[in-house]
Amino acid sequence: MIRTAWLVLKKDLTVEVRSLEIAYTTLFFAVSCVLFFAFALVKEGKAPEDGAAGILWIAIAFGGTLALGRTFERERQSETLRALLMAPAARPAIYVGKLLGIVALLVAAEIILVPLVAFLFQAPLLSHPFWLGAVLLTGTLGFATVGTLFSAMLVRARSRDVLLPVLLYPITVPVIIAGVRATAALLQPDVELALVRFWVALLIALDVVFVTLALWTFEPLMTD
Amino acid sequence: MIPLDFEDLTAEEVSRHFGRRRALSRISFQTRKSSILGLLGPNGAGKSTMLAVLATLLRPSSGAVRYGTHTAATSGAALRSRIGILGHDLFLYPELTARENLAFFAGLYGAKVPQAAADAALQRSGLADRADDPVASFSRGMRQRVALERALIHGPRLVLLDEPFTGLDDTSTAALVARLQGLRESNAIVVLATHDLDLAEGLLDTALFLRDGRIAETVTRPDALRSTYRTIMRRST
Secondary structure, X not given: OHHXXXXXXXXXXXXXXXXXHHHHHHHHHHHHHHHHHHHHHOEOOEOOOOHHHHHHHHHHHHHHHHHHHHHHHHHHHOOHHHHHHHOOOOHHHHHHHHHHHHHHHHHHHHHHHHHHHXXXXXXXXXXXXXXXXXXXXXXXXXXXXXXXXXXXXXXXOOOHHHHHHHHHHHHHHHHHHHHHHHHHHHOOOOOOHHHXXXXXXXXXXXXXXXXXXXXXXXXXXHHO | OOOOOOOEEXXXXXXXXXXXXXXXXXXXXXXXXXXXXXXXXXXXXXXXXXXXXXXXXXOOOEEEEEEOOEOHHHHHHHHHOOEEEEOOOOOOOOOXXXXXXXXXXXXXXXXXXXXXXXXXXXXXXXXXHHOOOEHHHOOHHHHHHHHHHHHHOOOOOEEEEEOOOOOOOHHHHHHHHXXXXXHHHOOOEEEEEEOOHHHHOOOOOEEEEEEOOEEEEEEEOOOOHHHHHHHHHHHHO
C-alpha cells in the first residue's frame, strides 16, 4: 500500500512540476483573495483584529478547492483513472497518494500565503511557528481528505465544478472553524497555548474520522 | 497478495444496465487460453461495456463473470494483476515520457525493477529512441504502441483490447497483429473489440457478433468476416 501511494504521489508531483498548472492557478487565486481582502479591510495601515486568521483560511479553502477540482480531472482526460483502478494495488492506496499530492501542494501554497498575510495584515503569524505549522498541517489534511474523496466521487459528474464546493464546504466547516479559531488564538498578545492545543487536538480528531471514512468508502465509490 | 491464475474466462448471462438503458443483455460465452475472441458489432452494441465488465471496472447488473474458478468479488486485486487492458483512451500521462509512463505502471503492477521492465517494453515497441520524450509529443500511432506495452507490461493472462488498430500505420498494424498472435502462442486469453473487420480477418478464433447489447451470433473460426457480419446484422434488425 505504501509503495503504491508513493508511486502515485511521485507521479503526481512529476506531472505538476512539468506543467505547474495546479500550482500556478491555486497560488494565483489564493494570493488574489488575500490581496482583495487587504485592499478592502486594511485602512490607514490598520488591519481588523483577528482578520488575518479568517483571511488565511479563506485563501486556503478557495485555492484548495481549485486544486482539488483539477487533481482527478487530470486523471479523467486520458482515462488514466481507469488504469489506476485496474492496478492490483489496494484502491485506498491510490487515494492516499492523491491526497498526499494535494496536501503537499497546499502546504507549498501556505508557505507563500502565511508571510504574505502576516505582512499585509501586520499579524504575528510567525511568532509560534511550531504551533502554526501544526494548525495548518492538521487543518489542511482534514480539508484535503474530504475534498480528495469528493473530487474522486464527482469525476464522472457533468457539473462536478459546481458540486464540489457545494458538497465540500458544509462537511469541512468544523475543520475551517477549528483552523480559524486556532490561528486567531496564536495571534493574541498573550497566547493561550492550552486553547491552541485544544483546537489542534480537535483537528487531529477530525482528521482521524475523515481519513478513516475516506479509506473505507473510496473503493466502493470508485468500483462502478 | 496471493498469486492467481486461470485458464478460461466465462461470462454467464451477463447483463448491465445504466439507469433504464440496457447496455448488455444476457451475454454468455466461454473462451480459453491460447485463443483470441473478437467482439464485433456497430457503435453502441455493448462491446466497450463488455470489456469494462471483463476488466472488473464495472459490476454486472445480473449474471457473473468467472476467471477460471475466481470472480472479481472474491479475488479483486489478485485478479486484476492478471488482466491487461488497452482502452479506446490510451491511459497514458501526456506530461510524462514514454519511459516514465511505463515505469510507473510497471511499479503499480509490482515489477521489482520498474525501469528494466520499461526499457524492455520500449524495445518491444520500437520506441527506445524516443523513450525520454513526453508522450504528448507522440503521434497517435506511437501513443497506441506505448499504450499496448503499458497494457502488457505485467504479462497478463487476460488481455482486453478496445479498437487496438486505431491510428496505426500499415507497419505498426502488422506488428500488432504479430504481437496478438504471439500472445495467443504464449497462452494468453485475448478479447478484442473492433470495427476493423479486415484486420480482424484470420486473427480470431471466435467471433461474437453483438447488436443492441445482445449476442446476435457466435461464430467459431470465422472467415469472410465482412460478409458474415453484414448477413448477421441484416438478419438481426
